[in-house]
Amino acid sequence: MAEKKAVDxxxxxSVGEVARRAGVPVSTLHFYEAKGLIASTRNAGNQRRFPALVLRTIAVIKVAQRTGIPLEExxxxxxRYPPNSKLTxxxxxxxxxxWREDLNARIRTLEALRDSLDDCIGCGCLSLEDCPLRNPEDRLGLEGPGPRVLEAACRGS
Structure with missing residues (x-):
């Protein structure tokens, strides 16, 4: 199939070619487009056409998603940039x-969780509510909801 050229x-x-080259299902492209992450045009036959630059955008989306960055972010x-533009x-x-500080915060949280799990599971009780070492008399429950030990570890306290 011959490649078509845009006016510029x-x-x-085609949507199929983008899906194949980006390594994602066509449904993912439709989803990204519905979310406003990528944009297509329509040809005379009402078929979606994407600029080749969309491949770079999809690559960034995939990597960002793997690192846990939400689609909204x-x-x-x-x-902040024009759709389908070649970014500098x-x-x-x-x-x-x-994204760097958010990723660094996620890394700190994951490290604290990893380290907390090692300590907690090591004793075998598997109960933060009743643990006589980490949470005697459920004092953490009095401080409020949420993962108090993990939050404190992330804050460095």
């Missing part, structure tokens, strides 16, 4: 910087 000279790809990051190295740097 950008290559246009990804959308907000891309929303500086713009990519801005996106990564914006």
């Amino acid at each position: 000279g950008m290559r246009l790809l 990804i959308k907000n990051a891309f929303g 190295a500086a713009q990519w740097g801005e996106m990564s910087t914006a």
